[in-house]
């Protein structure tokens with residue numbers, strides 16, 4: 456099998472918020488089809504679709520009722536086939552979201568095959584990621600079922616061999632249709648410690664993150680399904696460390712191609728979890744990304760991301776979404792796209808879209824946010840404090856509709872959008888993408904470099920200025936190419952020595968360089984040298 460995905464750039468579509476074609480306020484497949492030229496113009500190779508399957512939408516499609524049916528609001532299977540054709544005609548590939556840690560409680564398995572789920576007479580103390588207990592009492596059965604997410608998302612029992620083979624069959628059905636791979640939702644949680652021990656303070660994660668049989672299950676899936684197709688696979692894996700990542704992605708292991716780590720996304724949270732805000736300490740981010748770059752080098756493969764539908768917008772998080780919005784959006788892109796791995800761009804990131812700050816909790820739609828708000832309000836936490844946390848970390852930051860243009864509702868819908876549009880769409884939208892200094896055209900260039908310069912895929916990684924609290928700098932080297940990347944994560948200008956090579960790309964107009972250069976507010980610059988041996 457070729458490793459085409461090592462040179463690919465992936466674009467994530469959150470279909471509900473991407474483009475609405477029929478005016479019902481909900482993005483749909485025809486909407487995606489109408490934007491395929493836009494995606495081809497950006498230059499991405501792979502589209503990953505968040506779930507488009509039939510679902511009651513308790514968790515926006517991550518609660519699947521029927522794996523082989525398209526969600527009615529999104530269109531039909533015919534629309535899907537047209538979209539797949541359109542993607543392939545443009546030389547791109549399509550990756551589906553595979554959500555098999557749980558289904559919807561409305562999936563017919565839940566009534567017809569209760570043995571596919573996890574039942575107990577006595578619940579343990581595990582808490583759900585969406586607040587409250589992870590167990591729900593079922594009146595009919597007089598037992599509790601496990602749901603690590605909402606109570607409408609019962610966890611599947613992977614110990615059951617028949618369940619596993621049904622999942623594999625379903626995967627083959629999609630692959631035979633021609634889809635090009637899977638992003639696997641929380642796939643490192645499918646194997647639970649069968650003793651179901653209590654967790655410290657209700658934290659069950661040590662008993663199901665990277666659980667006892669997870670590698671066995673993934674190897675089985677690989678043998679029974681994945682190895683027959685030339686596809687890409689990426690596992691979403693909260694709580695996976697580099698040691699785990701090597702086991703999941705080492706080529707000789709026959710499991711997955713790459714995983715999504717959460718470590719770099721957790722650096723700005725306090726000990727009590729995601730809603731406890733803490734400013735980013737840049738050396739922590741550098742140390743973390745360095746660890747993943749160095750440890751997986753020739754031993755596995757990284758996926759590279761700042762954003763997805765669960766994370767706040769990166770320009771508002773690690774950048775400056777006011778005065779330096781464009782500069783910092785490009786700086787963050789530079790920092791990520793010259794690393795080794797497969798980069799993922801989340802819809803709107805290529806425009807420098809920002810977080811949103813709705814005034815009232817009533818404007819929020821996300822179940823995680825709403826459950827947390829309800830629970831904490833009941834415990835007496837002030838509305839103001841909670842809204843602050845939601846503005847910084849809530850998942851709806853990423854889920855407001857895509858900004859296509861400055862017309863009403865950002866050109867996303869002719870109707871009433873299912874979630875309000877970020878009011879800054881009149882300034883930030885795709886209309887200006889052809890301008891030379893647009894964030895979009897900067898992403899286009901970064902994507903092209905990955906195709907042209909082997910060092911981006913193959914080179915080693917070395918961190919520079921390790922302790923520096925404002926500068927993230929590194930080199931990438933092969934025997935005959937070298938990249939040096941400088942990124943200023945602050946407003947403060949800095950003077951740095953000029954590295955070898957010529958400027959490949961930067962987010963400011965080039966300066967005359969001699970021995971030293973000024974790195975301006977949120978400036979990023981990458982130097983390229985293709986004969987490093989000669990210059991030594």
Ligand code: NOJ
Nearest residue numbers: 514517554604640641765
């Ligand atoms: C991770 C997905 O990315 C998230 O959106 C979802 O809520 C949970 N898994 C449950 O499927």
